[in-house]
Amino acid sequence: xxxxxxxxxxxxxxxxxxxxxxxxxxxxxxxxxxxxxxxxxxxxxxxxxxxxxxxxxxxxxxxxxxxxxxxxxxxxxxxxxxxxxxxxxxxxxxxxxxxxxxxxxxxxxxxxxxxxxxxxxxxxxxxxxxxxxxxxxxxxxxxxxxxxxxxxxxxxxxxxxxxxxxxxxxxxxxxxxxxxxxxxxxxxxxxxxxxxxxxxxxxxxxxxxxxxxxxxxxxxxxxxxxxxxxxxxxxxxxxxxxxxxxxxxxxxxxxxxxxxxxxxxxxxxxxxxxxxxxxxxxxxxxxx
Amino acid sequence: xxxxxxxxxxxxxxxxxxxxxxxxxxxxxxxxxxxxxxxxxxxxxxxxxxxxxxxxxxxxxxxxxxxxxxxxxxxxxxxxxxxxxxxxxxxxxxxxxxxxxxxxxxxxxxxxxxxxxxxxxxxxxxxxxxxxxxxxxxxxxxxxxxxxxxxxxxxxxxxxxxxxxxxxxxxxxxxxxxxxxxxxxxxxxxxxxxxxxxxxxxxxxxxxxxxxxxxxxxxxx
Numbered sequence: 001x002x003x004x005x006x007x008x009x010x011x012x013x014x015x016x017x018x019x020x021x022x023x024x025x026x027x028x029x030x031x032x033x034x035x036x037x038x039x040x041x042x043x044x045x046x047x048x049x050x051x052x053x054x055x056x057x058x059x060x061x062x063x064x065x066x067x068x069x070x071x072x073x074x075x076x077x078x079x080x081x082x083x084x085x086x087x088x089x090x091x092x093x094x095x096x097x098x099x100x101x102x103x104x105x106x107x108x109x110x111x112x113x114x115x116x117x118x119x120x121x122x123x124x125x126x127x128x129x130x131x132x133x134x135x136x137x138x139x140x141x142x143x144x145x146x147x148x149x150x151x152x153x154x155x156x157x158x159x160x161x162x163x164x165x166x167x168x169x170x171x172x173x174x175x176x177x178x179x180x181x182x183x184x185x186x187x188x189x190x191x192x193x194x195x196x197x198x199x200x201x202x203x204x205x206x207x208x209x210x211x212x213x214x215x216x217x218x219x220x221x222x223x224x225x226x227x228x229x230x231x232x233x234x235x236x237x238x239x240x241x242x243x244x245x246x247x248x249x250x251x252x253x254x255x256x257x258x259x260x261x262x263x264x265x266x267x268x269x270x271x272x273x274x275x276x277x278x279x280x281x282x283x284x285x286x287x288x
Numbered sequence: 289x290x291x292x293x294x295x296x297x298x299x300x301x302x303x304x305x306x307x308x309x310x311x312x313x314x315x316x317x318x319x320x321x322x323x324x325x326x327x328x329x330x331x332x333x334x335x336x337x338x339x340x341x342x343x344x345x346x347x348x349x350x351x352x353x354x355x356x357x358x359x360x361x362x363x364x365x366x367x368x369x370x371x372x373x374x375x376x377x378x379x380x381x382x383x384x385x386x387x388x389x390x391x392x393x394x395x396x397x398x399x400x401x402x403x404x405x406x407x408x409x410x411x412x413x414x415x416x417x418x419x420x421x422x423x424x425x426x427x428x429x430x431x432x433x434x435x436x437x438x439x440x441x442x443x444x445x446x447x448x449x450x451x452x453x454x455x456x457x458x459x460x461x462x463x464x465x466x467x468x469x470x471x472x473x474x475x476x477x478x479x480x481x482x483x484x485x486x487x488x489x490x491x492x493x494x495x496x497x498x499x500x501x502x503x504x505x506x507x508x509x
Contacts, residue, residue, distance in 0.1 A: 021345075022333055023419075024333075024335075024336045024345065025321070025334065025335055025337065025415055025493060025494060026415050026419060026492075026493065027416050027417060027418055027419045027420060028419045028489075030334075126484045126485075127489065136418055136419050137465070138484060179293060179296060180293050181294065181295075182293060182294045182300040229338065229339040229340060229341075230338055230339065230416060231300065231336075231338040231340075231341040231343065232334075232336030232337075232338055232341065232342065233336075233343070234294035234297075234298035234300070234345055235295070235297070235345065237294070254416065254417070255336055255415075256414070256416035256417070261294070264294055264295030264296075264298070265295070266296060266348065267296070267349075
């Protein structure tokens with residue numbers, strides 16, 4: 001059976017699929033890919049079912065050796081890809097021959113690259129998912145140098161195309177769309193969230209992207225309200241702690257939380273939030 | 289009940305303005321769980337009960353079927369009566385590092401603290417914080433457990449062992465795995481409260497009744 005040997009991980013590389021929905025009532029986060037659409041596309045490009053496990057590579061620096069001939073595709077952040085000594089690119093089907101190395105460079109734009117292999121990565125599942133949950137510790141351990149990942153046999157039909165160019169970023173400011181959240185009425189001025197610009201704090205991870213004010217009014221809780229009891233957190237929730245610095249919850253967010261959720265990102269914007277890197281400038285736009 | 293928006297694929301049901309919010313939320317949670325298990329809420333991925341709210345999480349692609357949701361909630365009272373709640377007995381060694389402090393704070397003996405904890409019938413109000421972590425409240429709201437009403441410790445412990453039995457802020461809980469924790473630790477149990485390979489992975493779920501039993505009492509001390 002073919003496999004992949006990990007030669008370098010970069011800051012963080014984990015196995016991710018579409019997560020373990022259905023267990024939130026037991027306290028289990030959904031987890032899964034931070035940019036779900038990119039994971040789906042990577043799988044489609046190699047003819048896999050969309051929900052197979054791939055490697056989520058954070059800020060590049062990943063290298064692997066193919067043990068057996070493999071067909072792979074990388075999607076997500078814009079990052080250089082080198083097979084052997086030949087540069088290639090993302091969003092296309094790529095063949096890696098037995099013994100060849102594949103390297104994923106640091107992205108020029110975006111945060112996370114999804115590397116899918118035809119057949120899927122066959123690591124042990126927990127509660128029906130092969131996702132590494134960095135919050136609760138469920139699922140496989142984060143990847144380490146020397147790990148050997150078996151390649152499964154779950155591939156389907158070959159895709160109709162082997163190249164799927166995607167539009168690049170639309171400017172230096174990333175605009176995320178969100179609908180009104182369940183506790184927007186706990187903010188002194190709910191509009192303030194959608195006014196001015198924010199920047200991504202370096203203390204961001206798979207649990208959440210922390211935003212700092214770049215310009216615009218401060219976010220403040222309404223004074224004098226009774227304390228909010230912990231409640232379920234919807235995927236895409238934008239939570240506003242008393243500091244007034246919002247958190248865009250990511251895939252490993254806890255299932256319950258006690259600070260008001262003022263907005264909820266649309267699914268497309270939640271994927272884009274998964275590609276934010278520290279220093280990115282963010283504008284939030286309210287939609288119906 | 290008020291429906292609060294929670295994105296294109298979810299809704300937060302808020303029972304805060306109903307006459308007995310905690311009971312109403314608990315009954316609705318049982319009804320919705322039953323509806324999901326019966327396949328009556330297609331597209332709903334997760335039901336997340338909390339103290340006085342329930343998050344109904346679907347997918348953005350399918351949204352929430354409002355009609356089916358309301359039908360499931362209307363069937364609430366019948367359903368809640370139909371589904372018998374599980375009862376779990378957890379044997380505890382009352383040797384926790386905070387047992388004496390809790391007793392001193394109340395001016396009680398440690399024995400009285402243990403008797404209060406074991407004499408209360410607990411109910412899982414909701415799960416959260418970590419996989420398998422149940423927030424337990426006295427089932428009968430009249431049933432007060434003063435040791436449990438003390439606040440959290442002023443400083444959280446960076447590491448609380450798996451199986452630690454704790455109380456704070458009106459709740460009791462068992463830490464299912466090793467984690468940081470700020471609650472008052474009364475003892476520990478060898479019972480396993482989380483096993484990802486088991487079905488279900490946790491013996492607790494919202495609505496489950498829990499009794500704590502003193503291991504020392506068993507050996508006839």
